[in-house]
Amino acid sequence: MNATPGFRPAIHFAAQKNWINDPNGLVFDAATGLYHLFFQHNPFGDVWGHMSWGHATSPDLLHWTELPIAIPEDERASIYSGSLVIDHAGTAGFGAGAWVACYTGCLRRPEGGQAQELAFSLDRGLTWTKYAGNPVLDLGLKEFRDPKVFWHEATGRWIMGVVLPEERRVAFYASANLRDWALRSHFGPTGCTSAIWECPDLIHFPDQDRWLLKVDTFEGHPAGSGAQCWVGRFDGEGFKAETEAFWADQGSDFYAALSFAGLAEGRAPVWLAWMNQHAYAKYTPTLPWRGAMSLPRELALAQTAEGWRLLQSPVSTEALRGTARHLAGAGLVDAAGDVLELHWELDPGKAEASTLDVRCGPGGESTQIGIDHRRGLVWIDRSRSGHIPSAAAWQGRREQAWAGASGPLALRVIVDRCSVEVFSGDGRVALTEVIYPGPASDGVAVLKQGSGDWLRSVLTLWPLDA
Known part of the structure; x- marks a missing residue:
């Protein structure tokens, strides 16, 4: 290799x-x-x-x-x-x-x-x-x-x-x-x-x-x-x-x-x-x-x-942050990069579920961070994240209950070249996964699931320069 x-x-x-x-x-x-x-x-x-x-x-x-x-x-x-x-x-x-x-x-x-x-x-x-x-x-x-x-x-x-x-x-x-x-x-x-x-x-x-x-x-x-x-x-x-x-x-x-x-x-x-x-x-x-x-x-x-x-x-990454980019509502941030900090502020309203996809790229490659508002869950799914070392242990959603998921919430996400770490605003949620995406997978997407509408969704994204 x-x-x-x-x-x-x-x-x-x-x-x-x-x-x-x-x-x-x-x-x-x-x-x-x-x-x-x-x-x-x-x-x-x-x-x-x-x-x-x-x-x-x-x-x-x-x-x-x-x-x-x-x-x-x-x-x-x-x-x-x-x-x-x-x-x-x-x-x-x-x-x-x-x-x-x-x-x-x-x-x-x-x-x-x-x-x-x-x-x-x-x-x-x-x-x-x-x-x-x-x-x-x-x-x-x-x-x-x-x-x-x-x-x-x-x-x-x-x-x-x-x-x-x-x-x-x-x-x-x-x-x-x-x-x-x-x-x-x-x-x-x-x-x-x-x-x-x-x-x-x-x-x-x-x-x-x-x-x-x-x-x-x-x-x-x-x-x-x-x-x-x-x-x-x-x-x-x-x-x-x-x-x-x-x-x-x-x-x-x-x-x-x-x-x-x-x-x-x-x-x-x-x-x-x-x-x-x-x-x-x-x-x-x-x-x-x-x-x-x-x-x-x-x-x-x-x-x-x-x-x-x-x-x-x-730990704070403020000293590494480049110029912030913002996305209101659903959409795609193209060429976002492979080393990122993301803050997602969301009031889901009547939406059933919401997702934040990172390291998006060709062939539908991405790692998906999701919120099930009805069940009060935050989850991460890397089954389409790129190279898979072991299918049996790799795929599937990793979930964590979060009482605040049905109302206004905030997520902090740190993306490095081979990892994603997800935290809630108050720190009760922690989800850590390694990933191995292709080099062209550098986009970020925010999506809403179901027919209900959000009251508010704002994503702030900073490239991190070490």
Whole structure:
């Protein structure tokens, strides 16, 4: 297969070459103003394998500079997913201010074996030393992975959330020094338990005195694999859910989301995810790279009729916007481009359904974003979006209920060269899909379905220049 520069994202991170999957060790370095993204990476090929931590930095979460491999696999263990903390007090013995990565080491032997390990950096993440005393938490299990570590101020100690995948449980451990860990509690099995759990995150929202617990599951999501969440309370010992499980994103391609450490106090949490799907990740038609990250999203919690829910808003792209174009009513914006931000304000009146088609082109190619006003649903359909890596997992509508869909509404849509991300105005709706359209598919169309008339429809479109 020839190189595919037409699919390389402009404002989403993708490695220059080879395979990537889960984001790891996300941290903001206040001293330099840089966001650091570590990620699962195969330095030797464009399929999963030889897992190591890749590394990239950004000043704004939109422009990324890829750096050399941070933590490579060695003859003993591959470097699986995990998180990173800045040990300001030097509790681990590596020095005050050391950056400490806590990851899963997977033994490179046929029978496997997973345990939690440490590496530390004394130069703000540029070079890393693996801790000589690894592993620091080993239960002798084949499946035991993806530690999320953070400092819990109320109890004055480090907390680790780590999954027992086959048991569909999150185990919570506590430590004074990042090296010696004591089990405090378990959460689960609950929610979706039809397949293994992975990649936990536990995020505090101090204004609401609530925490969001997220785990990913290989199967059971409406589109295959995905991220399920609970909102509740965490006291340093255990997590108590106050909601039933709900999906963070109803689209096909939002997995292994992880939040940034090191953000300023009072700032909204920010996370990003691997923008792909286990069912077809190794078949996506990109070369010499394979895999990308979602756009980072700011997070909030809100009380709804269904209880606490997560609100997600993509980071601002205002600095990238070109000249705005407007479309009132139905119609086509020809040659709109392949990297876009769209705001659609709609009062549907008596219309039964409305659609916003992006990346429209020859032969009816398009990705369709729809609103079913009668049923209160927002959906996305990429069955005519271009190259299809796997028909079974690819086609069909991904839907999300939205109570406001029968009245005035607003959608925000980010289109990059190989992806579409859809958000409602208040952030309750999130639908993420990768797409692979032809280069001539660069139009945008707004359409009304049924006989009823809209009261108002205005689309504002900005080309984005990275």
